[in-house]
Amino acid sequence: MTEEIIIAGFGGQGVLSMGKILAYSGIMQNKEVSWMPSYGPEMRGGTSNVTVIISDERISSPILACFDTAIILNQQSLDKFEETVKPGGMLIYDPNGITRHPERKDINIYQIAATDKATEMGMARLFNMMVLGGFLKYKPIIQDEFMEKGLEESLPERHHHLIPDNLKAVKIGAEIIKPYHTL
């Protein structure tokens, strides 16, 4: 199993930390992982993206041009990364603020209204965990117990009391994600 993922959105949306939690959980599950962020000028206030690879085998390139899954959190990222999904691959996006929706017909597309749901529930900061939960519903590459361990490893101890809420958000994400266009 090798899953090559791009997560892209605005800086501050938790793009990098979502990738980090995924990578940590992968390590806990004894997988090979890599996490390659965009860095530099685009990080400061603009768009932010991270390539995460989780695999049973040694990972070749941490930098990729096409992906099994794209998790898209804003319009600019959708415009940039829609075409990078491999045919038959998966695109997950949050429709919040999206004016041009994805148009590809050769991939599976899912919508997750995580921004709205998280705001409505008063857990806006956990919106990224909802998105992660949505992803894991269709690509169950990480089991729940390892996600919990991954959170323990990636969060500083003073934030460990937030882990139950994080796991709750993951669960809600799996409930609210819905198909937009599937093969």
Add this chain to the structure above:
Amino acid sequence: MKELKLMKGNEAIAEAAIRCGVDGYFGYPITPQSEILEHLMLEEPYKKTGMVVLQAESEIASINMVYAGAACGKKVMTTSSSPGISLMQEGLSYIAGAELPCLVVNVVRGGPGLGTIQPSQSDYFQTTKGGGHGDYRLITLAPASVQEMYDFVELGFDLAFKYRNPVMILSDGAIGQVMEKLEVEDYKPRWTDEYIKKSFPWATTGKNPGEDHAIITSLELDSSKQEQVNIRIQKKYKECEANEVRYEMIDCEDAEYIFVAYGTSARICQKAIQLGREKGIKIGLLRPISLWPFPNKILEEMAGKVKGMLSVEMSAGQMVEDILLATKHKTKVDHFGRLGGIIPTPQEVLNALETKIIGG
């Protein structure tokens, strides 16, 4: 006991320094390697192992602090990125001339000049062919993973002390920024003063009555003596060339074509090999780990077996010159690279092999 972590390549350098008992780090921040100093400051090794961590006023100050620490027989290091490493060249030449051990890490960004903060491999010439003045070499290790960033710190110090010569870890912004699974070792204690005094008679550890002065200098105005210094240094380099060549071969057993690449480019080539083999093209990778000494012998041997080699570098073609020298025109050799901080995609690399070597 070994422990698993998820870390950036830069953090792995810092973590390795603390855990393998480094005495001092002197550095000045620059993207894309500032996490090294940041991680050291967060970990506060001065409270754990007594390791000194100091942000110097400049790169020139950093390398000269390293020069002084090395003269005392201490395990000392500095890190920077391309423009900062350029500033250190005088110091490196002096340290090589004074025959002192130290570790320098260059997390390369695109140049020339201030260039860009994105990854590049355009400092190969500077590192392997001199950079500073005089007949000296830097033993150069090129990590291609976060684990190797970690492992090469201790290996680097082993080589530096074995040959009394500076060692360079030549990395790049991508390996510095990527996070991967990392296995770390237990903390090792720093060397005691007694151990240093006993093991390194050349070190300036304080002169007791009846002992000779340990004199550290790179200056010798008597040319006949200076020639002897040079001859001694060159003899050391010959030994190094005989004993310290390191490389990795992937999928080379049945390969008809070979990528030659180090660091990030080597990782991209591994993906390009997968893509190529899916199309039935038998490709392998020869990854030089020591860029100096360069793996000449294996390259010449492979040149007799394959139909062509493509050097893949994020530069305008630097290592390819060494490949051409090593392979002695026994096979077709060409270069492919992207410049100024652009990382080639695996597909681009495969296309280059197809057009420049297979179809060319």
